[in-house]
Amino acid sequence: MSKTLHHGLLILRLLSEHPGGLTVADIAERIGVHRTVAHRLVRTLEAHQLCRRDHHRRIVLGTGLVTLAEPVEQDLRTLARPLLDELAEATRATVHLMVREGAGDMRALMVVEPRGARVHVSFRPGQTHSIEQGSAGLALLAVGPPRDGERPEVTEARTQGFAVTEGEVIPAVIGVSAAVPTHRGDPTTSIGVSVFERAGVEELGRTVAATAARLGELLG
Incomplete structure (x- = not known):
């Protein structure tokens, strides 16, 4: 090179x-x-x-x-923005749209912070981490078939429709993510929220999964 x-x-x-x-x-x-x-x-x-x-x-x-940067995933970002805004306000938490990059990484394409929340997680778009680390990547891995030696969190996410991790990307922060369904191959995008407490995580996961499903319908 x-x-x-x-x-x-x-x-x-x-x-x-x-x-x-x-x-x-x-x-x-x-x-x-x-x-x-x-x-x-x-x-x-x-x-x-x-x-x-x-x-x-x-x-x-x-x-x-x-x-x-403007043309990058423009359609995806345009369709996702109102849904992310709505999710951020409904959950009073920071929402992220993550995309798979290559075989083993996840990149934050969009980050939306809630307006008026007293405390919330803050990080910048563009940050990357391993697909094996954090709820965003595990949510995508859970869409695929079971693998030998896969993490229990992936197996659980396959059953419940969303992944939950704690302190893996940001210390003390809980991530709850769901894959955005697609009719064109394996999913490469997930929607998630970052919170500080586990209280109500199941309901939060169902809300995140519903938002991901709505984005999948808009993307066709």
Whole structure:
């Protein structure tokens, strides 16, 4: 693969993890290149509006990324947004739409936080974790046939229609997720909520599963 392109993409990922910005020296050290190389890479990304310098001259992500990201799963996000808003307000919890990425990862495509809730979980879209970790991935694994050595949570999710995990993606946070059904192969998307208490988790799971089913119907 192209080492230059690889380093440029590493910079974008690095900046996404440091919204407060980084200096060129910071970037060079973190991606393992000479400062002169990092400077050239940053200047190239700046020319395409993929990064910029803030008022402290630190490098931050640029608005050009918005244009690139907009078409990604646009239909899915457009159809899901009102359902996620409704679910967030009904449960007073943070709602997430997760998509399978490759063979073994889940990525947060959308995150909706409840308005007016005194306390809620907060995390950013774009975060990834293993499909074997957290309720979002286990909900997708539960749609498939039983596997030797599968987690008990997957077996249980296959029976009840939603998966529940605790403290696997965010410490002390309980995830409740259901797969979005599809008529086009195996499901690759799940809807879930993040809460702090197990009280009423069964009812919460049924609500999440119903929302996932509604999105599946809209997607056809």
